[in-house]
Amino acid sequence: MEPERRLDDKKGRRPRSLHAGPPKGMPERRKHPRPPLAEIRRAASLSLLPNAVLVGATRVVEFLIIAGLGFAIYLLHVAQEPGQHIVYLGAVVTGALVFCGLAQGFGLYSIKSFREFTSSYSRIVLAWTLVLAAFMAVAFFAKVGAEFSRVWLGSWYVSVLSLLLAERLSLLILMRRWLREGRLYRRAVIIGGGEQAEELIRSLEASPNTDIRIAGIFDDRGDDRVLPLVAGYPKLGKIKDLVDFARKSRVDLLIISLPMAAEKRVLQILKTLWVLPVDIRLSAQNNALRFRPHTYSYIGNVPFIDIADKPIADWDFVQKRVFDAVLAGAGLLVLSPLMLLIALAIKLTSKGPVFFKQTRQGFNNELIDVYKFRSMYTDMTDAEADRLVTKGDPRVTPIGRLLRKTSLDELPQLFNVLKGDLSLVGPRPHALKAKAKDRLYADVVDGYFARHRVKPGVTGWAQIHGWRGETDTEEKIRRRVEHDLYYIENWSVVLDLYILLMTPIALLKMDNAY
Known part of the structure; x- marks a missing residue:
């Protein structure tokens, strides 16, 4: 295991656990060259190469x-x-x-x-x-x-x-x-400090061929119960702070260092963290209850129980990216005459630009700029979607009404797909202030941001089942999120192809789209 960062104690000494050597019977820790701190910080923003x-x-x-x-x-x-x-x-x-x-x-x-x-x-x-x-x-x-x-x-x-x-x-x-x-190491965070976490870190450091770097510890207990340093790694905050940390700094793996007996506490932690696009593992090292060997996964020689896996990872990610790039490129070639006609119609029927750019939340809540054909009058556009578009909305142009009904206003998002901000298929990227009735989507649906564990899409499982357009009731956004989560858990290339083929049929119904 490659150390992410070590901190000395107040007297400039390493913590005793790092000096004393491994416990009896445990192999000597391997010596790794420690990368400069500047490179470690830069690695936190670089993508992992699986x-x-x-x-x-x-x-x-x-x-x-x-x-x-x-x-x-x-x-x-x-x-x-x-x-x-x-x-x-x-x-x-x-x-x-x-x-x-x-x-x-x-x-x-x-x-x-x-x-x-x-x-x-x-x-x-x-x-x-x-x-x-x-x-x-x-x-x-x-x-x-x-x-x-x-x-x-x-x-x-x-x-x-x-x-x-x-x-x-x-x-x-x-x-x-x-x-x-740091592109070849998974960046890990340990949840739970104390002696159990310290023993876990020692075992990971003594194990050969581990591929993780520990960024630090998160624990809700105060410094009187869990020291600011655990085996030389800093306590970075409370568990509620981890979601924000993981979105600002690359985290690939969450390790829960709590006993299985703490079932309620583990469930509370998972309820908070399952919205993140990361692998989650429960340490099984100190549990007296033993299962069959195939129950465990291993990092080096240390056993873990798999709680959650990052969706669409490794080769699945490569397949989906190639699928998106090839079909989006082909789609732009085929649809370019239609897009030129739409652009001409918008320009001739109302003043203003052809395209409309809106900031939305993408993968892992990152902000992205999504492109659409402009469907509203220029002086009435709503960049943050603070007000829902309703039937007969006076802000929508005559051409825009047709474009929104048929979802043709979404065609410029093929450029977003080629850029890598969007996928062809996935949960739709919602505007920052989109509401169901008068409540923000995240306030209506518990765990709403779990739909951001994958890239958003131009179309999706929810859209072909009729959950598109206006969300004038809370039930509509709940059903949309349910379909999005089903898609994430059951993704395959075949499912993406099915959704793409069914999208034109779903658009013919033209319900809920104004």
Whole structure:
């Protein structure tokens, strides 16, 4: 575990728990270089690079290097007979797959191997040599060796090793940079101080291959019961302060260091924190009650019980981002003539700009600027949506009335999707002062901000079920939030596709949209 920050006591000494060494029988703590404080603070604002994504991306890149080089060399240097294309293509793809399998077995797809260049590259050479040796052996015994060019085979072998050398060196340079910036570590906060938290921190520090940095401790108890320093880490505030802290500074993991017997207290904490887009784990280290091994997840050697997972994380996030970028780009190309006609109609029928920009709350309550076609008279626009748009609202232009009914005013939000502020599908981003009757949405629905654990969307599960437009009753916003939370918990690419396909059908009903 990489320490986030340590504080000395008033006399300039480290707390005794950090000097005394590990408890008897516990391995000595590993020594880590401590990054400068300025870099630690900067890391708090940088996004996490999930290990699973980094490892998976490296595997894909190396597969493409091997298969791509093999087929490119064939096309450039081997006599191109029509019947040979499929033979060589099958050979290079098989070779790339076998290499990736061997590399996995040799431990070459791990964060640790990316940081240890010499030993890793030696294993790469061994793995690639075994692949080529097996290839030649199969060709010999199958009596098909004459079909393959020896020049091609030798060139493939040497060029793959050369390019993998460059790739792994580049990866090493990037790894060192990302490690300095803190992008490869999950930033963790511990909830609950005292001796139990101190023992937990010691165990995490003594565990190999942990990927967390501790930012500090949050505890509701006063300094007379929980010291300002717990195992050298500062108490940053009370639990109610943690939500604001997590929204201003990157937090990836919340660790609850309380006994399972404190059930009511744990439930109260979860009720406060479940609105955050983070992983939540309950420490199981000091609990006498033991479950089956598969019940636990582990950070290093320390057991935890999974309480909540960040939604749409790791490869799911990558899938959704690619899905959004491809379809939003295609949508803009296809719909550009319609958008030009709408822009022309707005310009010809009322004074003012074509587009309307409104500040809304996005992922993790971050403020974003959302674009729409202007549907109101310029001198009557309501940037904060302090007053609901109602049926026959005099502020809405004739063209704007049609645009709002059909939701065509939302089309410029495709630019927000390409920018990364919005997703195509997700909970709709509400205006800052949007109300149900005369009450703000967050005052009506308990846990309203849990819908901000994912990026907001241009359309969503609530919209295709009719919960769009005016929220003149509190029940309407409650039902909308219920649908949003269902979407977050059940997300898949297939569900996104279904919602996109159903959106035009839902718009035909044109209910509640004024």
